[in-house]
Amino acid sequence: MAHVVVVGAGLGGLRTVEFLRAEGFPGRISLVGDEPHEPYDRPPLSKQILAGQWPEERAALHCGELADLDVSLRLGTAAVGVDSGGVELDDGTRLRYDALVVATGVRPRRLPGQPDHPELHVLRRLEDCRALRDSISRARSLLVVGAGFIGAEVAATARTAGLEVTMLEALSAPFARVLGERMGRLCARLQTDNGVAVRCGTRIDSFLDGNGGIAARLADGSIVRADCGVVGVGTVLDVGWLARLGVPTEGGLLCDVTGLVEGTGNVYAVGDIAAWRHPTVGDRPRIEHWTSATEQAAVVAQRITGKQITRQADVVPYFWSDQYGLTLQLAGRCDLATSVEVLHDPGVIKGTVAGYFADGALVAVLAFHAPRLLNRYRKLVAAGAGEHEVRSTAAELASQ
Ligand SMILES: Cc1cc2nc3c(=O)[nH]c(=O)nc-3n(C[C@H](O)[C@H](O)[C@H](O)COP(=O)(O)OP(=O)(O)OC[C@H]3O[C@@H](n4cnc5c(N)ncnc54)[C@H](O)[C@@H]3O)c2cc1C
Numbered sequence: 001m002a003h004v005v006v007v008g009a010g011l012g013g014l015r016t017v018e019f020l021r022a023e024g025f026p027g028r029i030s031l032v033g034d035e036p037h038e039p040y041d042r043p044p045l046s047k048q049i050l051a052g053q054w055p056e057e058r059a060a061l062h063c064g065e066l067a068d069l070d071v072s073l074r075l076g077t078a079a080v081g082v083d084s085g086g087v088e089l090d091d092g093t094r095l096r097y098d099a100l101v102v103a104t105g106v107r108p109r110r111l112p113g114q115p116d117h118p119e120l121h122v123l124r125r126l127e128d129c130r131a132l133r134d135s136i137s138r139a140r141s142l143l144v145v146g147a148g149f150i151g152a153e154v155a156a157t158a159r160t161a162g163l164e165v166t167m168l169e170a171l172s173a174p175f176a177r178v179l180g181e182r183m184g185r186l187c188a189r190l191q192t193d194n195g196v197a198v199r200c201g202t203r204i205d206s207f208l209d210g211n212g213g214i215a216a217r218l219a220d221g222s223i224v225r226a227d228c229g230v231v232g233v234g235t236v237l238d239v240g241w242l243a244r245l246g247v248p249t250e251g252g253l254l255c256d257v258t259g260l261v262e263g264t265g266n267v268y269a270v271g272d273i274a275a276w277r278h279p280t281v282g283d284r285p286r287i288e289h290w291t292s293a294t295e296q297a298a299v300v301a302q303r304i305t306g307k308q309i310t311r312q313a314d315v316v317p318y319f320w321s322d323q324y325g326l327t328l329q330l331a332g333r334c335d336l337a338t339s340v341e342v343l344h345d346p347g348v349i350k351g352t353v354a355g356y357f358a359d360g361a362l363v364a365v366l367a368f369h370a371p372r373l374l375n376r377y378r379k380l381v382a383a384g385a386g387e388h389e390v391r392s393t394a395a396e397l398a399s400q
Helices: 011-022 126-138 149-160 181-192 240-245 290-305 371-383 387-398
Strands: 003-007 028-033 072-075 079-082 086-089 094-096 099-102 141-145 164-169 197-200 204-208 214-218 223-226 228-231 253-255 267-269 274-276 318-323 326-332 339-344 353-358 361-368
Touching (some): 003 011, 003 094, 011 028, 126 149, 126 228, 141 149, 141 214, 149 164, 149 181, 149 228, 149 318, 164 181, 164 223, 181 339, 181 361, 214 228, 326 371, 353 387, 361 387, 371 387
Parallel strands (some): 003 028, 003 099, 028 072, 099 267, 141 164, 141 228, 164 197, 253 274
Antiparallel strands (some): 079 086, 086 094, 204 214, 214 223, 318 326, 326 361, 339 353, 353 361
């Protein structure tokens, strides 16, 4: 194996390079990234770096010098085309590869008719974070469109900095479709308890002239105004450059359990763009979680080096979110669930734990700042524990 080309110099791309070297891969590696920066971590962009608590350098993903990885870095360079033997870059060069790893992530979805306005932001890249942080530092009010995790974290950061925050959500409760109505309402309460005005079941009809700020007319005719805004309404895939591979790309790159893109012999995908076959369920969810990108990179490195594959990815997917000093943790696949049960209800948000069940087996657990409980239930999710075992564990833990 002479040359591995990794496209996308973010979390999944960098981790693939690191794991390849850790597995003893002796060949050439090229890492291509369209951002000008060395690989950095995105979670702090809605948390510590947005809040100004961390210097930007602290988001660097690699400890030490990238040169130690003996990787040919091509930053500020986008891949614009690919076929079965090579990748075309926007500087006109063609990189021939023996194996290709696609780790290009996702882009933020924009609202229909979303204006290009200096005070209206999305959040994915360091530049987005800098621009939003500047707006927040000047503003007295923020409009958050979309109550997903990015919207919720930005709301928490801005509210903690003293801004008036209004949050709009199209569903009846944040995450109602994924977490269920009751847990969704609890996510909303975390915001309202901290002074955010949350308006659910509402959509933006059009943006108006905000006189320097943001103004939007909602479907019910009311108008909301703020000094600045952020749109966090999900993500889209940027897959046009992959067209000549001749594989489906609409729902992400469809991979087997080792990350090989189906229909190819030497193309792999990791991270947010990849839809891996799940090792136990057998379906192909595309999981936009930090931990998934890392786990997938480890498996792909073993596969490319021809080592025995000892690792698995996404057996129990894991996600966390930090808001108002609480860490929300989600382990497992609540998208599979047919019922939700609150396992621990201390009467306040902190310490609440919900279990998600499918066909009587625990498939996911959501915990509001209860890491010890989360870890215990995570093992039960991995084991596919039944309702009886989960309830007796809940009783045992509650009595401790
Ligand atoms: C603000 C924010 C907060 C988050 N917080 C959390 C959290 O608390 N917990 C959690 O579990 N997850 C969180 N995530 C999600 C997590 O960061 C992602 O799942 C992870 O970054 C995915 O890694 P990736 O390598 O697939 O994509 P990325 O890290 O996005 O890297 C992809 C890279 O490829 C580049 N690229 C794209 N197209 C091309 C091209 N054609 N040529 C060259 N380069 C290209 C992109 O510019 C980017 O640099 C957060 C994400 C964001 C944006």
